[in-house]
Amino acid sequence: MTSLLGYATVSMILFSIGAIGVISRRNIFVIYMSIELMLNAINLFLVTFARYHLNMDGHVISMIVVAIAAAEAAIFLSVIILLFRSKGKLDTDIFTELKQEVE
Amino acid sequence: MIDVLFVALAFFAITGATSMLLYKSPIYAALGLLICVISIGGLFALLSASFMFMVQIIVYAGAIMTLLLFILMYLNIDEEDLPEEPNRNFLIGVGIAVMLPINALILDTIAKMPQADMSVVEEGFGGVKEIGVLLYNDWIIPLELISILILIAVIGSVVLAKKRKAKELN
Numbered sequence: 001m002t003s004l005l006g007y008a009t010v011s012m013i014l015f016s017i018g019a020i021g022v023i024s025r026r027n028i029f030v031i032y033m034s035i036e037l038m039l040n041a042i043n044l045f046l047v048t049f050a051r052y053h054l055n056m057d058g059h060v061i062s063m064i065v066v067a068i069a070a071a072e073a074a075i076f077l078s079v080i081i082l083l084f085r086s087k088g089k090l091d092t093d094i095f096t097e098l099k100q101e102v103e
Numbered sequence: 104m105i106d107v108l109f110v111a112l113a114f115f116a117i118t119g120a121t122s123m124l125l126y127k128s129p130i131y132a133a134l135g136l137l138i139c140v141i142s143i144g145g146l147f148a149l150l151s152a153s154f155m156f157m158v159q160i161i162v163y164a165g166a167i168m169t170l171l172l173f174i175l176m177y178l179n180i181d182e183e184d185l186p187e188e189p190n191r192n193f194l195i196g197v198g199i200a201v202m203l204p205i206n207a208l209i210l211d212t213i214a215k216m217p218q219a220d221m222s223v224v225e226e227g228f229g230g231v232k233e234i235g236v237l238l239y240n241d242w243i244i245p246l247e248l249i250s251i252l253i254l255i256a257v258i259g260s261v262v263l264a265k266k267r268k269a270k271e272l273n
Contacts, residue, residue, distance in 0.1 A: 002109045002149065002221050008213045010113045010146070012206045014139070017120040020198030026186040029129040029175065033136045036167070037120055040143050043155070050229075051150040052219050059155050059234055060242050066162050067249045071256035073167045077174050078263040084178055090129075091186035 007048040015041035028083075028090050032076055039069050105222065109149055116142035124195070127185060130175050137168045150221070152229040 014037060021034030043062040050058025083094045119139030123132045144159035227233060238246055 002105050003218055004216065004221060005210065005214050005218070006109065006113070007146070007150070007221070009210060010116060012209060013117055014120050014143075016198075016202040016206055017117070017124055019202055020195055021124050023198045023201075024188075024191050024194035025124070026188050026191075027127075027129055027132075029171075030123065030132050033123055033129075033132055033171070037123065037136060037139065040140060040163070043159075044143055044146060047147055047150050047152045047155055050152065051221060051224075054224070054228065056229060056233055056237050057241075059152055059229060060238055060245075062155055063158055063234070063238075064245060064249055066158055067253060070162060070167055071253050073170060074256050074260045075263075077170065078260045081174065081178065082263060088184065089186065090180065090184055 004048065004052055007044065011041045011044040011048065014038075014044070026092050028080055028092055028094070031092065032080070035072075036069060039065055105149060109146070112142045112145040112149070115139070116146070127188075129180065129185075130172070133168065133172050133175060137164060137172075140164050140168060149223065150229075151224040154229055154231050154234045157231075 018034040018036075018038035018041060021037070022031055025031060025034070043065055046058040046062040046065070050056055050062075084090060087094045116139045119135045119137070119142065122135035123139065126132045126135060140159065140163045144156050144164065147159055148156040
């Protein structure tokens with residue numbers, strides 16, 4: 001069970017669930033969580049292959065991915081708070097407002 | 104023993120992710136994702152990546168998911184604020200139909216790779232010391248770039264918080 005194929009299957013299933021969440025849900029929080037889930041699945045893939053090759057570069061790359069996810073969380077959640085305060089809903093349509101403010 | 108742990112952690116990870124996909128309320132979805140993230144941390148520990156296990160528990164489950172739960176409770180979302188998702192099940196079916204061939208292709212490729220022993224490495228792999236040596240020798244430029252990125256994110260969130268106050272005064 002604990003072979004390369006087992007870990008790869010788990011991470012591909014998690015990545016697919018994240019992608020399906022981005023496709024099918026309209027709640028902006030759930031879309032954010034699906035993106036986080038996809039990042040986690042890629043981390044699992046990187047760590048699996050780091051163990052497979054006994055090379056720790058994969059650990060460093062997945063640590064960088066965690067740092068990017070933390071930076072993304074700060075920006076994404078503050079944008080969601082701003083949009084929820086002004087619009088009062090959580091639909092993904094609120095992000096079309098960002099296009100008009102630039103013009 | 105390790106097989107049992109792997110199956111249990113994989114089961115919890117996939118169950119948490121599925122509940123995140125299916126629950127309508129975002130707070131239940133966040134709790135499902137929390138279970139999933141902690142289980143992925145356990146899988147990191149099984150892959151003898153002890154430093155990544157710590158990072159996953161402290162940064163992901165401890166900081167990012169707690170921030171998300173804190174914001175969900177702070178916004179106090181009612182049932183009528185949630186968007187309607189009339190064709191959610193249809194889109195989930197479309198997503199499964201799209202993702203299945205990709206999964207089959209990638210897993211078929213990986214099954215043809217030479218299988219290595221994935222048991223726990225005793226010492227000298229994945230600890231804090233080894234990662235630190237690697238990070239400050241080979242990966243010093245990406246590390247500095249990441250620090251600049253996090254600085255930009257801090258400035259960005261400060262700017263966003265300030266803009267809201269100016270808007271409210273108007």
